[in-house]
Amino acid sequence: MKSIWEMDAPIGLAFFFGPALIIGIMMLISGFNTVSAIMVLVLVLCGLNYMHTSIIGKYRIMKSIVNSIHLKKDSKILDAGCGHGAFMLQFNRQAANISEIIGIDIWSNKDQGSNSIAATQKIMENSNLADKVKLKTANILNMPFNDNEFDLIVSSLVLHNIKPFEKRKAALVNIARVQKQKGQLVIMDIGYETGKYVRILKDLEYQNVNIANTGYNGWWGTPMVPTFVITATK
Numbered sequence: 001m002k003s004i005w006e007m008d009a010p011i012g013l014a015f016f017f018g019p020a021l022i023i024g025i026m027m028l029i030s031g032f033n034t035v036s037a038i039m040v041l042v043l044v045l046c047g048l049n050y051m052h053t054s055i056i057g058k059y060r061i062m063k064s065i066v067n068s069i070h071l072k073k074d075s076k077i078l079d080a081g082c083g084h085g086a087f088m089l090q091f092n093r094q095a096a097n098i099s100e101i102i103g104i105d106i107w108s109n110k111d112q113g114s115n116s117i118a119a120t121q122k123i124m125e126n127s128n129l130a131d132k133v134k135l136k137t138a139n140i141l142n143m144p145f146n147d148n149e150f151d152l153i154v155s156s157l158v159l160h161n162i163k164p165f166e167k168r169k170a171a172l173v174n175i176a177r178v179q180k181q182k183g184q185l186v187i188m189d190i191g192y193e194t195g196k197y198v199r200i201l202k203d204l205e206y207q208n209v210n211i212a213n214t215g216y217n218g219w220w221g222t223p224m225v226p227t228f229v230i231t232a233t234k
């Protein structure tokens with residue numbers, strides 16, 4: 001199990017556990033009251049849900065996505081914003097069909113705790129993908145790849161970190177540039193703005209663009225911060 005320091009945006013936990021702690025301390029000082037007790041309970045449950053999504057839920061979502069993907073022989077895969085390699089690791093059982101799997105990241109510790117190329121390298125070395133993985137320090141907005149390089153591109157929980165929205169659009173344009181014709185794309189991301197990626201991908205001439213809400217496993221503390229998965233083919 002991941003430690004708190006390795007979680008996605010670990011500061012997110014402070015939004016729930018911080019106020020719960022403050023209200024709890026105030027109750028200790030001024031005496032128990034039902035409204036405050038309910039607030040503490042709700043905030044703690046939200047914090048636990050956030051932890052569930054980061055430690056268990058997002059892996060369940062990725063696993064079910066990967067199980068639905070048919071990889072052709074010698075597939076070249078890009079994980080754009082790979083972090084600790086959570087998505088890449090789901091391809092462990094399909095290693096025989098993979099020629100190369102490349103993870104790029106800027107290794108931000110704000111977006112993912114204990115984030116570094118060395119830490120991810122170590123994780124990947126213990127997988128079936130060890131001899132196929134290459135990690136690079138690179139920004140999605142400026143990827144060091146040729147046009148039409150990748151059969152499959154995945155990117156999970158990354159785009160919402162790129163601000164403002166115009167830059168996210170540029171990120172999708174960059175992703176489309178390095179994607180092979182007939183290649184598959186999977187974008188997993190947080191929040192309702194994710195719906196706007198559908199139009200952008202259609203404008204970039206992706207086909208079969210679908211979006212799905214991933215439900216409880218993708219809630220970041222509350223159902224108001226859901227995770228969506230977009231799949232498309234070029």
Ligand SMILES: C[S@@+](CC[C@H](N)C(=O)[O-])C[C@H]1O[C@@H](n2cnc3c(N)ncnc32)[C@H](O)[C@@H]1O
Nearest residue numbers: 081082083086105106107108111112139140156
């Ligand atoms: C919440 S983490 C998710 C990591 C991984 N994809 C996962 O699902 O476990 C977001 C990741 O996106 C990376 N990131 C943010 N902006 C990026 C950018 N412009 N280019 C590449 N990576 C970026 C961060 O460094 C971080 O590793």
